[in-house]
Amino acid sequence: MHAIxxxxxxxxxxxxxxxxLGTIIREDRVPTSRDADEIxxxxxxxxxxxxxxxxxxxxxxxxxxxxxxxxxxxxxxxxIAWRNEPLREKLETRTGMPxxxxxxxxxxxxxxxxxxxxxxxxxxxxxxxxxGVGGAIVSEDKLFRGGFGTGAEIGHMRVVPGGLPxxxxxxxxxxxxxxxxxxxRYANELADQGGIGQVLADVRTxxxxxxxxxIGDLIQRRDPGALAALRQLGxxxxxxxxxxxxxxxxQMFVFGGxxxxxxDLLLEPIRASYLENLPxxxxxxxxxxxxxxxxxxxxxxGAADLARLHAESH
Ligand SMILES: [Zn+2]
Numbered sequence: 001m002h003a004i005x006x007x008x009x010x011x012x013x014x015x016x017x018x019x020x021l022g023t024i025i026r027e028d029r030v031p032t033s034r035d036a037d038e039i040x041x042x043x044x045x046x047x048x049x050x051x052x053x054x055x056x057x058x059x060x061x062x063x064x065x066x067x068x069x070x071x072x073x074x075x076x077x078x079x080i081a082w083r084n085e086p087l088r089e090k091l092e093t094r095t096g097m098p099x100x101x102x103x104x105x106x107x108x109x110x111x112x113x114x115x116x117x118x119x120x121x122x123x124x125x126x127x128x129x130x131x132g133v134g135g136a137i138v139s140e141d142k143l144f145r146g147g148f149g150t151g152a153e154i155g156h157m158r159v160v161p162g163g164l165p166x167x168x169x170x171x172x173x174x175x176x177x178x179x180x181x182x183x184x185r186y187a188n189e190l191a192d193q194g195g196i197g198q199v200l201a202d203v204r205t206x207x208x209x210x211x212x213x214x215i216g217d218l219i220q221r222r223d224p225g226a227l228a229a230l231r232q233l234g235x236x237x238x239x240x241x242x243x244x245x246x247x248x249x250x251q252m253f254v255f256g257g258x259x260x261x262x263x264d265l266l267l268e269p270i271r272a273s274y275l276e277n278l279p280x281x282x283x284x285x286x287x288x289x290x291x292x293x294x295x296x297x298x299x300x301x302g303a304a305d306l307a308r309l310h311a312e313s314h
Contacts, residue, residue, distance in 0.1 A: 003311070004050050004059035004097075005304030006043055007104060008032065010079055013039065015046040016297065017054055018304035022115035024297060026050060036081045044094045051097075058098040060307030061091065062107035062299050069149035071100045071310070098314075100307045103145075104299050106152065109136020110143050111302030112254055116293035121251040125244050126292065127154055127237065129266075130257035132167075133175040137248060143306070155179070159240055177236040180212050180259050186229035187215050197225040212258065219262050230262060231269040238273020245287060246279050256292030263291055 002025065006015040009032060016027040028046050033039050047059050065077035072088035091099045102110075109126040113136075118124035122141045128134040135154030137144040144152055155175035156168050163172025176182060190197030191204050199218065204210045218226035241253050253270075260266060267289045278284060294301065 001308060001312070002054050002056045003304040003308035004047055004056045005107070005300035005302065005307065006046060006059060006061045007107065007299030007303060008039060008043070008061065008063040008080070009104070009299075010064075013042050013046065014297075014300050015043075015050055016300040016304065017050045017056060018301055018308075020305075020308065022111065022301050022305060024301065025054070026052075027297075027300070036085075039080060040087070040090060040094075043091060047091075047095050047097065056097070058100065058307035058311035059091075059095065060100050060102055060107065060303030060305070060310075061087070062102045062104040062303040064104050066150040067101050067103050069145055069147065071102060071149070074101060075150070098307070098311050100303075100310045102303055102306055103152075105134040106136045106143055106145065107300075107302035107306060108256070108294075108298035109138065109302065110306055111294050111298040112136075112256065112292050113138045113143075114305055115301065116298070117254045117290040118252055121288075123248065123250040124252045124254060125154070125241070125248060125250045126254040126256060127178075127240075128257040128292075129178065129180060129233075129237070129255060129259035131180050133173075133179045134257070137250075139248060139250075154240075154244070157240060157243065159236065159243075174236065174240045178233060178240060180257070182236070183215060183229055183233045183259060184210060184212060186232045187226060190225045190229055196228055199223045200225040200229075216258070216261060219265060227265065230265060233259070234266055234269025235273040238270040238275075239277045241270060241274045241289075242277035242279075245274065245284075250287055252288045252290060254290050254292050256295075256298070260291050267291065 014029045017025040066075040074082040074085040088099045124138045133155035137152045156173045158172045159174045160172035164176040166173040191200035
């Protein structure tokens with residue numbers, strides 16, 4: 001049975017018709033409008049185009065924000081003027097198709113669990129290390145949403161009481177210490193110090209700024225300064241994983257997002273820090289640390305699969 005997945009991103013609305021193995025049959029994308037009503041219409045039109053002569057059982061729509069536990073109302077979206085928006089009802093009325101709404105990080109994490117690195121485990125935590133830190137939790141084969149539907153905001157787990165201010169309004173969130181932006185900060189600090197940061201300092205002098213791509217290149221070339229910045233990042237992420245592990249006991253931690261391109265160079269310091277910070281270490285089965293396998297289409301594939309499973313269970 002096929003289902004449609006739609007992922008409303010900051011710059012584009014992506015959609016696909018997806019089969020039950022997570023394979024994309026056809027896909028579509030349009031730029032994201034700044035207007036909430038236009039976005040809704042773009043989703044309705046995209047569903048109609050993707051549907052065509054197929055008979056999808058449902059459509060899943062993923063967006064950044066807080067979605068209620070019934071997967072119908074967007075409480076709050078950071079980039080779109082949706083506040084307590086009854087999006088499912090509106091889309092079902094306009095498309096005549098069963099719809100589920102899902103947080104975008106949850107949808108992408110679900111795809112990784114079903115069809116990517118997590119497909120052989122029952123309990124998995126994924127952290128997406130991009131500009132910020134996102135993530136999703138799968139516990140006992142189910143996506144963890146929490147009682148109100150707004151759980152698994154892993155990026156806003158506090159790791160430093162009274163620490164750096166975060167975009168969410170709180171202080172000391174892991175997003176401020178374990179994100180791509182934090183990696184840039186560590187690299188700049190090392191560049192300021194010279195020594196092993198000298199190559200970073202030279203690149204900064206030449207280009208005017210140390211961009212994420214520059215740091216990524218230097219990591220691939222095993223520059224000692226860039227690797228030291230990456231170890232700092234991995235150390236914080238490992239501490240976060242130790243806390244998550246103590247509570248959730250996953251068999252696997254998966255890392256996605258741009259910084260995950262560093263591969264084992266990222267996983268090694270995370271794993272070392274995890275083991276160092278784990279309660280009762282030495283007496284705890286060790287989870288696997290893996291890089292995400294799905295890259296670009298995880299959001300649409302996950303949204304489609306969640307919609308299909310929802311339709312099958314009702
Ligand atoms: Zn925060």
